[in-house]
Amino acid sequence: xxxxxxxxxxxxxxxxxxVLAALSRLYPTAHLHCLWNDAPDRFLPETVNESxxxxxxxxxxxxxxLPLMPLVWRYRRAPARYSWILTSSHLFAHHVQxxxxxxxxxxxxxxxxxxxxxxxxxFDPRGSHPLAxxxxxALKPLDASRAQESSxxxxxxxxxxxxxxxxxxxxxxxxxxPVGVHRIxxxxxxxxxxxxxxxxxxAALPADFVLGASRLVPYKRLDxxxxxxxxxxxxxxxxxxxxxxQQLTAAGRSAGVPVHLTGRISDAxxxxxxxxxxxxxxxxxxxxxxxxxxxxAAGAPVLANILGGAAETVVHGxxxxxxxxxxxxxxxxxxxxxxxxGAIAARQRAMDFxxxxxxxxxxxxxxxxxxxxAPLLTAAAGPGAQR
Numbered sequence: 554x555x556x557x558x559x560x561x562x563x564x565x566x567x568x569x570x571x572v573l574a575a576l577s578r579l580y581p582t583a584h585l586h587c588l589w590n591d592a593p594d595r596f597l598p599e600t601v602n603e604s605x606x607x608x609x610x611x612x613x614x615x616x617x618x619l620p621l622m623p624l625v626w627r628y629r630r631a632p633a634r635y636s637w638i639l640t641s642s643h644l645f646a647h648h649v650q651x652x653x654x655x656x657x658x659x660x661x662x663x664x665x666x667x668x669x670x671x672x673x674x675x676f677d678p679r680g681s682h683p684l685a686x687x688x689x690x691a692l693k694p695l696d697a698s699r700a701q702e703s704s705x706x707x708x709x710x711x712x713x714x715x716x717x718x719x720x721x722x723x724x725x726x727x728x729x730x731p732v733g734v735h736r737i738x739x740x741x742x743x744x745x746x747x748x749x750x751x752x753x754x755x756a757a758l759p760a761d762f763v764l765g766a767s768r769l770v771p772y773k774r775l776d777x778x779x780x781x782x783x784x785x786x787x788x789x790x791x792x793x794x795x796x797x798x799q800q801l802t803a804a805g806r807s808a809g810v811p812v813h814l815t816g817r818i819s820d821a822x823x824x825x826x827x828x829x830x831x832x833x834x835x836x837x838x839x840x841x842x843x844x845x846x847x848x849x850a851a852g853a854p855v856l857a858n859i860l861g862g863a864a865e866t867v868v869h870g871x872x873x874x875x876x877x878x879x880x881x882x883x884x885x886x887x888x889x890x891x892x893x894x895g896a897i898a899a900r901q902r903a904m905d906f907x908x909x910x911x912x913x914x915x916x917x918x919x920x921x922x923x924x925x926x927a928p929l930l931t932a933a934a935g936p937g938a939q940r
Contacts, residue, residue, distance in 0.1 A: 555633050556583040559640040559649045562612075563601070565592040568730060568843050569665050572709075572911075573641050575731045576663075579912050579928055580639070586629060586649070588612070588622065604629065616684050619670065623648050623695060637661070637923045640703075644668045648699045659923045662703040663915075664725065666713050666840045668696060672720045676838060678772055697721050705922040707915075710841045710862035728915055729866075731908035732843055734850035738900050743825035743851070751822045755829075758813055759788040764830035764853070766823060766844055767837065769795025769814075776801065777836035777878040781856060782810040784881075784888060787831060792818050827851035832891055835863055836878045842866065849873070850903035852896030856887050866906065872899040 558580060560573045570592070577585065577596060585600050589607035604625045611618040626648040634653045640646040643665035654660075669677035671689045679685060700706070700721040708714040708725040717725045740746065744755055763785060765778030775791055779801065782789035788811040791801060798814055805812030815822075824847070827833060833848035834856045841862035845855045849866070855873035857863035867873040869887075872894055876887025904910075912930045920927040 555635060556580055556637045556639065557586055557631065557635045557651065558583045559586045559638060559642075559646045561642065561644045561646050562588045562615075563590040563592050563595065565595070568841065569641060569643055570595070571733075571843075572663065572665070572730050575908050575911055576639065576641065576915070579916060579930070583639070584631070584633065584635075586631075588618075588625065602630075602632065616670075616679065616682055619685065620688050620692070623692065623699070626650070637919070637925065639663065639919060641665070644670070645696065645699075647703055648696075659704045660702060661705050661707070661919060661922055662700075663707045663709070663728070664713060664717060665709050665730075667700075667716055667720050668692075671696060673716065676772065678770070693720075705918070707918055710865055712860075712862045712865065713840050726918060728911065728918060729906055730841055730843075731911035732846040732850070732903070732906045734846060734903040734907045735909075737824055737827075737847055737850035738903065740824070743821050743828055746821050747819075747825060751819065754815065754818075755822065755825060758790055758815075758826075759811070760829075761831055762788045762790045762813075762829075764790050764792070764826050764833045764848075765835075766792040766826070766833075769793050769797040769801060771797065772837060774836040774878065776804050777884075778834045779804050779808055779810050779812060780878075781832070781834045781884065781888060782812075783808045784885060785831070788813065790815065790826060790830070792816075792823055792826060823847075824851055827853045832856055832888070833873075837861070839863060845873070846903050846906045849899040852899050854891040854894040854899060856891045859883070859887075866902070868898075868902055870894070872902045 558576050586602045588604045589612040590601050622645045626645050627650050631651040638660040640662045647662040670685045671693050706723050706725040707728045709730045711727050714725045714727050717723055763782040765775050767773040779789050790813045792815045794817045827848045828851045833853045835845045838858050838861040845857050845863045846866050848855050849872050855867045857867045859875040859877050864875055869875045870890045874887035874891035877883040916927040
């Protein structure tokens with residue numbers, strides 16, 4: 554008997570896609586189901602089963618497709634009779650039903666977060682869209698009801714576990730997602746692997762700097778990276794692209810802080826920046842937060858928000874500092890704690906979040922709730938083991 558791995562949609566990049574890739578390595582014979590697949594080279598096409606939404610323009614308009622998604626997941630076709638179902642859910646994948654699967658078929662849900670569009674729009678600006686607000690009233694009770702169908706639930710952080718308890722009335726086991734820490738830590742000097750153009754870009758940056766990295770959008774709170782640079786009297790380097798580029802440059806001028814925006818960069822250049830920065834700053838409230846773990850794998854001290862998943866990975870005073878970024882005293886204390894930390898402790902902590910640890914915990918969890926033997930563990934390799 555074969556199992557099914559169910560994911561919302563497959564994007565070329567993303568933390569949840571890395572989880573799906575790790576799951577597909579752990580269960581290589583499982584069938585993959587998604588609403589649509591925007592990364593056809595990431596998984597073998599013959600193993601991916603898309604929904605009818607993939608054949609419509611709605612695949613490019615997630616908010617417009619939102620009201621239809623619960624219905625689509627409810628009536629999924631299956632090429633086989635599944636002995637178990639494992640969903641990777643951040644919206645409605647846990648609603649899935651297949652023909653020939655009964656109430657006795659184990660359906661396990663690994664939850665990146667209950668749908669932020671619906672439940673926590675303050676952490677996801679898309680939830681403020683009129684269409685999302687209109688859909689939320691009807692979809693919240695449906696989502697909470699269908700969450701009860703899962704045989705067992707796992708959360709990607711204790712932060713998300715609390716959200717699951719609050720909105721679904723379910724408890725969850727915490728299994729942190731995999732991060733490509735072994736790959737990052739295996740290279741002592743990532744700058745040696747850069748292209749000529751990347752090497753020139755790195756050389757043009759300050760020798761000592763505070764680093765931030767993410768999409769340049771409001772909820773990432775990159776202005777707080779600049780504030781950290783002001784308190785340390787250091788220039789700031791921000792890696793990423795987005796609509797706030799001009800605003801961040803202006804904020805740096807107002808604060809008297811030189812701000813260098815790199816735009817979109819390769820993994821190798823990002824890892825080189827982690828290795829060279831005085832401090833990696835992560836002000837966003839995230840469900841888990843991959844980048845702080847990556848930075849620790851590169852040996853960087855991390856200053857992270859005291860709220861969110863990063864507060865579970867960064868150890869205050871050991872691998873970095875935790876702070877309330879809206880309280881200057883707390884921010885100063887977090888900076889001071891982070892700057893006492895060394896690279897060895899940071900790298901050691903990062904190893905707790907490798908794909909090998911994820912596979913061990915996930916395999917044991919699935920085995921416990923399905924009665925099937927835990928799978929043989931595979932080496933963490935390929936794109937799913939990366940950021």
